[in-house]
């Protein structure tokens with residue numbers, strides 16, 4: 001009898017434990033799963049999704065997004081996701097392979113489970129002539145680095161909002177509230193960033209790759225040149241020496257290097273011009289940054305520093 005009672009108590013305990021585990025699993029499932037291609041898109045997804053989403057990022061912070069090699073486990077991440085967030089330009093071609101591997105048409109093209117983050121933006125550097133892989137150019141659809149433009153972060157957030165509501169209408173009110181708050185935060189920060197960069201309006205800047213074209217345009221700065229010979233083609237001694245000559249002639253002193261690249265050629269420019277280059281964050285997650293706002297703070301600070309000398 002005693003044994004039976006104990007067993008009964010144990011059974012109750014087990015049943016309660018099972019219920020608890022079940023409950024935990026259920027609440028974990030309640031957060032919808034989103035896969036973002038890039039850390040910046042992931043950061044904005046977290047702002048709009050808040051507690052109702054869990055976000056996984058394919059490209060790791062501070063790794064060149066043009067050259068990502070997805071892992072086999074990424075296929076499973078995508079196939080279990082409710083939504084994927086990508087630039088919507090021919091940039092993360094590796095995402096196509098992952099989407100195709102799931103065999104789910106919702107993840108392809110403008111499928112119901114896809115957010116094309118660039119919808120509504122005005123693309124820069126769109127090629128006017130047919131370009132191919134042979135030319136080495138990595139921007140066949142125009143410059144895809146619009147996520148470094150804080151104003152476009154609001155466009156991205158709106159596209160993500162629409163995608164989240166499409167796949168999870170139950171939390172639409174929360175998503176809308178998060179989106180409105182994010183927009184207000186961007187506007188407040190934008191006022192500060194604009195004021196901080198205002199003294200340098202019209203000034204020329206050299207970067208490694210065409211990463212900051214949208215950022216520079218937004219703040220009235222000019223993209224003077226790049227250490228890369230062409231987008232995706234590494235610097236050459238000849239290209240850099242003529243760039244140095246041009247910089248000296250035109251009194252261009254600001255060189256900003258994205259945090260993923262070798263500083264070898266930047267060191268050379270610094271030695272020859274006497275102007276110090278500055279390293280700017282490539283990813284949310286580079287140089288100690290943790291969200292879109294402190295990332296952009298750091299970015300603005302990097303350009304101010306380079307332009308102040």
Ligand SMILES: [Zn+2]
Pocket residue numbers: 066138139144145209210211231
């Ligand atoms: Zn690029």
